[in-house]
Amino acid sequence: MTITNDADPRTPLLSVQDLNVRFPTEDGLVHAVRGVDYELHSGEVLGIVGESGSGKSVTSLAVMGLLPGSARVTGSVKYRGQELLGLSDRAMSRVRGKGVSMIFQDPMTSLDPVYRVGFQIEETLRVHDPKLSSKAAEARAADLLALVGIPNAAERVRSYPHEFSGGMRQRVVIAIAMANQPDVIIADEPTTALDVTVQAQILEVLQTALSETGAAMVMITHDLGVVAGIADRVLVMYAGRPVEVGGVEDIYYEPRMPYTLGLLGSLPRLDASTKQRLTPIKGSPPSVVNMPPGCPFAPRCPLHVAECDAVEPELVEVGHGHAAACIRIDEVRKAEGDAATVFEDSSDDATLTTEPAPATPQEETAR
Amino acid sequence: MTATREPILSVRGLEKHFPIKGGGLIKRTVGAVRAVDGLDLDLYPGEVLGLVGESGCGKSTTGRAILNLQPATGGSVVFQGRDIVGLGRKEMRPLRRDIQIVFQDPYASLNPRLPVFDIVAEPLIIHGLTKDEAELRERVRTLVETVGLNPEHTNRYPAEFSGGQRQRIGIARALALEPKVLVLDEPVSALDVSIQAGVINLLEDLKERLGLSYLFIAHDLSVVRHISDRVAVMYLGKIIEVAPRDVLFEAPTHPYTQALLSAIPLPDPRLERSRQRIIITGDVPSPANPPSGCRFRTRCQKFANQLDDTQREKCMTVEPPLESRGTDHQSACHYAEALKVL
Ligand SMILES: Nc1ncnc2c1ncn2[C@@H]1O[C@H](COP(=O)(O)OP(=O)(O)O)[C@@H](O)[C@H]1O
Ligand SMILES: Nc1ncnc2c1ncn2[C@@H]1O[C@H](COP(=O)(O)OP(=O)(O)O)[C@@H](O)[C@H]1O
Ligand code: SF4
Ligand code: SF4
Ligand SMILES: [Mg+2]
Numbered sequence: 128m129t130i131t132n133d134a135d136p137r138t139p140l141l142s143v144q145d146l147n148v149r150f151p152t153e154d155g156l157v158h159a160v161r162g163v164d165y166e167l168h169s170g171e172v173l174g175i176v177g178e179s180g181s182g183k184s185v186t187s188l189a190v191m192g193l194l195p196g197s198a199r200v201t202g203s204v205k206y207r208g209q210e211l212l213g214l215s216d217r218a219m220s221r222v223r224g225k226g227v228s229m230i231f232q233d234p235m236t237s238l239d240p241v242y243r244v245g246f247q248i249e250e251t252l253r254v255h256d257p258k259l260s261s262k263a264a265e266a267r268a269a270d271l272l273a274l275v276g277i278p279n280a281a282e283r284v285r286s287y288p289h290e291f292s293g294g295m296r297q298r299v300v301i302a303i304a305m306a307n308q309p310d311v312i313i314a315d316e317p318t319t320a321l322d323v324t325v326q327a328q329i330l331e332v333l334q335t336a337l338s339e340t341g342a343a344m345v346m347i348t349h350d351l352g353v354v355a356g357i358a359d360r361v362l363v364m365y366a367g368r369p370v371e372v373g374g375v376e377d378i379y380y381e382p383r384m385p386y387t388l389g390l391l392g393s394l395p396r397l398d399a400s401t402k403q404r405l406t407p408i409k410g411s412p413p414s415v416v417n418m419p420p421g422c423p424f425a426p427r428c429p430l431h432v433a434e435c436d437a438v439e440p441e442l443v444e445v446g447h448g449h450a451a452a453c454i455r456i457d458e459v460r461k462a463e464g465d466a467a468t469v470f471e472d473s474s475d476d477a478t479l480t481t482e483p484a485p486a487t488p489q490e491e492t493a494r
Numbered sequence: 495m496t497a498t499r500e501p502i503l504s505v506r507g508l509e510k511h512f513p514i515k516g517g518g519l520i521k522r523t524v525g526a527v528r529a530v531d532g533l534d535l536d537l538y539p540g541e542v543l544g545l546v547g548e549s550g551c552g553k554s555t556t557g558r559a560i561l562n563l564q565p566a567t568g569g570s571v572v573f574q575g576r577d578i579v580g581l582g583r584k585e586m587r588p589l590r591r592d593i594q595i596v597f598q599d600p601y602a603s604l605n606p607r608l609p610v611f612d613i614v615a616e617p618l619i620i621h622g623l624t625k626d627e628a629e630l631r632e633r634v635r636t637l638v639e640t641v642g643l644n645p646e647h648t649n650r651y652p653a654e655f656s657g658g659q660r661q662r663i664g665i666a667r668a669l670a671l672e673p674k675v676l677v678l679d680e681p682v683s684a685l686d687v688s689i690q691a692g693v694i695n696l697l698e699d700l701k702e703r704l705g706l707s708y709l710f711i712a713h714d715l716s717v718v719r720h721i722s723d724r725v726a727v728m729y730l731g732k733i734i735e736v737a738p739r740d741v742l743f744e745a746p747t748h749p750y751t752q753a754l755l756s757a758i759p760l761p762d763p764r765l766e767r768s769r770q771r772i773i774i775t776g777d778v779p780s781p782a783n784p785p786s787g788c789r790f791r792t793r794c795q796k797f798a799n800q801l802d803d804t805q806r807e808k809c810m811t812v813e814p815p816l817e818s819r820g821t822d823h824q825s826a827c828h829y830a831e832a833l834k835v836l
């Protein structure tokens with residue numbers, strides 16, 4: 128197998144094109160991921176943000192080949208130019224860990240409760256280096272634990288997962304993810320279950336891991352603070368699709384998609400002494416079963432006009448490396464990043480969105 | 495400002511210890527989880543007091559003990575001039591009208607088999623507060639409107655509402671008895687930010703319109719800064735700092751408050767990347783076996799890096815009391831010093 132294709136540095140490490148994932152369910156086909164495109168280059172951190180259910184996890188599981196067999200996956204996922212979709216399990220497991228490795232929110236997804244953590248790291252090392260001596264493997268496991276900041280690493284290799292706190296377990300998982308010096312680490316909400324002081328420790332460990340291995344990273348989170356600190360580029364997902372992508376400063380200071388603007392405006396700020404009123408986004412994300420045509424954000428969008436319902440807007444370039452899926456980007460530009468000029472600061476939430484409710488007169492006046 | 499007024503709720507030395515049972519046939523008590531371990535706080539009429547701290551520090555236990563849902567094992571909770579610790583169900587009933595609680599999980603806290611009307615009407619019926627069916631309907635309608643929902647939807651079941659809407663139903667129910675105080679236990683933590691913002695706006699409006707006081711429990715300090723007038727920080731069952739909102743965020747004096755504020759990432763790339771971060775080590779110790787002296791000393795960056803041996807000795811042996819650091823500002827550290835971290 129030849130997966131070394133470093134010759135052309137412009138070939139992205141990871142390239143995802145028109146990725147679609149559908150799950151057959153009793154309620155119909157759940158179209159969880161509806162055309163995701165992104166590229167990840169060496170040394171880069173891509174942040175993926177979006178509300179729960181927007182398809183962040185399913186996208187990553189599809190990239191890793193970890194979705195259940197019932198999932199229908201189409202499109203393309205290339206690692207160093209090599210297509211991963213459709214690879215056999217054996218071929219895929221050669222890529223996992225060494226090429227691309229993954230960190231989940233719950234460390235116990237990756238750890239086996241009945242084995243000592245050192246053994247689990249050694250096993251990971253052996254997958255890609257079967258001839259590694261047990262002595263060398265043991266030493267390397269201890270080094271890795273030390274690198275992720277576990278005190279007394281040489282002794283802690285003999286501990287079981289339950290003997291560690293949540294934060295320490297996540298460190299072990301990072302050690303395993305780094306073990307074979309992967310090119311890409313995909314981290315799906317790696318700090319969401321942790322307290323903020325421990326989150327700060329883990330983010331620091333991740334940064335160390337990146338600089339030690341030179342790996343690129345996809346950081347999935349719903350926390351816009353975490354992404355602001357770590358990402359070079361940001362992809363905003365809504366209803367299974369990227370609706371805005373750009374450099375981290377473009378996204379935070381010059382958002383062009385109303386949804387991005389709305390998300391930022393709904394965040395209370397730790398560093399603001401004035402009590403500025405928040406601007407919520409009315410309603411809830413749409414169901415991804417039988418999506419109506421048009422812009423998926425339309426029912427919640429204050430800039431919505433009839434034209435938005437015709438076809439789903441494509442991502443259009445709005446600046447260098449910055450694209451947004453909205454037909455009214457000029458209106459959004461006029462807001463200059465201030466959500467309050469577009470979104471209301473209302474406090475009611477009167478529309479039921481769990482079913483396509485017939486428009487009662489009441490709901491019409493609420494618009 | 496608050497010094498001259500009478501608190502509506504005054505908690506002193508509150509303790510809630512959970513016994514730890516040993517193994518074997520005879521389950522003897524072998525220790526205690528000191529979930530709340532000597533906690534003082536005052537809530538003044540019309541104010542929002544934020545109560546923050548990391549998971550397991552005892553926030554929810556404090557909330558439940560204040561409402562006598564889970565009786566305290568020590569201390570006093572004086573509500574409207576009366577100590578409620580040790581009161582039985584019947585004696586609590588008239589007080590229940592004045593103090594209500596809203597829980598975090600909008601999915602678990604509403605009965606899925608009851609339509610919204612019944613959920614909101616239930617407290618009114620139990621307390622016999624409406625004289626007839628027509629009045630009951632009118633009251634429920636008003637309550638549902640008050641929390642920003644459509645009163646036409648009261649015949650629907652909780653499953654038909656979004657998470658944010660369910661939390662509003664919980665709030666409507668809590669408001670049914672026209673309480674003076676709401677204890678809000680992580681009321682927006684389970685919601686996505688775009689929806690959370692609407693519930694926060696609602697809580698702000700209700701407080702103004704109905705003249706409520708809130709004990710607002712949360713782990714998210716950004717939300718707490720936004721909504722609170724004063725903020726109390728908890729660590730291992732105790733308050734370690736309390737101050738007016740802007741004082742706490744601009745000039746925290748306790749090393750734990752400083753570390754906590756410093757750890758929170760800001761949704762602003764330039765600011766976030768230019769910050770100096772205080773990263774404290776380790777995890778929160780078990781509340782079954784808190785450290786001697788100052789409970790924070792095992793993680794305190796000041797203890798580890800700035801103190802000499804004599805000073806450290808004091809941290810290890812003497813528990814620091816809450817002491818005044820200025821108007822309405824107290825903290826529990828032997829070497830408290832204001833530090834700007836944001
Ligand atoms: N195995 C599955 N079967 C059916 N639907 C699924 C499955 N996994 C995920 N989904 C659905 O796909 C959508 C996207 O989920 P997910 O990627 O987990 O969202 P996120 O990570 O952004 O919160 C959701 O509507 C979810 O319910
Ligand atoms: N019923 C209980 N029995 C034993 N321990 C409990 C019980 N309820 C809470 N605790 C313990 O008390 C401590 C404080 O819990 P809690 O008040 O829920 O914290 P918080 O709300 O701040 O996260 C934790 O260590 C928790 O495990
Ligand atoms: S296309 Fe229309 S509905 Fe969609 S985000 Fe833009 S303005 Fe709003
Ligand atoms: S008393 Fe000592 S250990 Fe405790 S917070 Fe202050 S300096 Fe740190
Ligand atoms: Mg997810």
Ligand SMILES: [Mg+2]
Binds near residue numbers: 553554555680
């Ligand atoms: Mg709690």
